[in-house]
Amino acid sequence: MTITAAADGSALGNPGPAGWAWYVDDAHWAAGGWKHATNNQGELKAVLELFRATAHLDDDLLVLCDSQYVINTVTKWMRSWKAKGWRKSDGKPVMNLEIIKELDEAMAGRNYRFEWVRGHAGHPLNEAADARARAVSEAFQAGRPIPHGPGWPREGGATDAAEPGTTPAPVGALDDAVAADSELALFSLDDPDLHEVTLWLTDDEHIRLHERARQEGVSAEALLRSLI
Structure with a gap:
């Protein structure tokens, strides 16, 4: 079985209030963000959290992205960057390195495929992820509660999402x-x-x-x- 999910990011002002979201269906989606970040960080974080939320499953994963940056990072650049000590071909450090390292770890051993979709072109999953990522960035901008979503429900009703309507706590x-x-x-x-x-x-x-x-x-x- 293959899980098909869209992952997207949003940043008002880029950088600015930012959000990320992944979406499979109305019962399986999650979102979060930061008070200040870039769109690329939101795009990467959405994919990272999708892999984390489905880590307990054996299904293959088809990730739909409208970001060529994310797709190229995962399918073309990341292996070379890692081999060079997380440096680009010109010797400069890789941007967004912390998220990329976490993503590299989260994808290890997983069966996955990335597919590019055109943003804002009516693709239902992409539009759903985009709307949820933007809702988070707008919530940060307006000081409203953050819509986290249900996450991926597990046995016994537990999910991977924070309590709906609350602001994400710091990692620590x-x-x-x-x-x-x-x-x-x-x-x-x-x-x-x-x-x-x-x-x-x-x-x-x-x-x-x-x-x-x-x-x-x-x-x-x-x-x-x-x-x-």
Whole structure:
């Protein structure tokens, strides 16, 4: 089976308030962004988060992009840049290197194909991704809540998206929360009963949590319990 998804970015002013989004259907999409970034960063981030959101699936991935920059980065340039120590042929450093390195890691071992589609030409998936990326950039510009989307729902109803209508927390927010004052502990150790706690994570935080759990050879739940 092949998952077909569109990935797009938006930046008002370029650079300026920026958004990214990937879209498969109304039940499977996600978006996010920054107060200040470029359109290329949004385009790359959309693809990165698409690969992260589908990392638990065995399906092939067909990525639709209207950005030749993204497609060339992935299919033509990235391997050569990596071989040259992440330098271009003229010796200059690669732009947007942090996102590109993360994308290189996220794509490792995956079966995927990229296809260029013309932007703003009525392609339904591309238009859906573009609208959601732009909605995020406009939300940052206006100071409104960020529309994150449902992400990719998993077993038991969990998703890869942050709580709808909230602003993405910094990447280190999970670590900051764990290090918070002990008076804000999630559980009372004096109470023998179990308590259910819902923790909303951004896409970045979710990936970091599961990566750390894999490194320690435990489940994500066990890792969180070990921090209490």
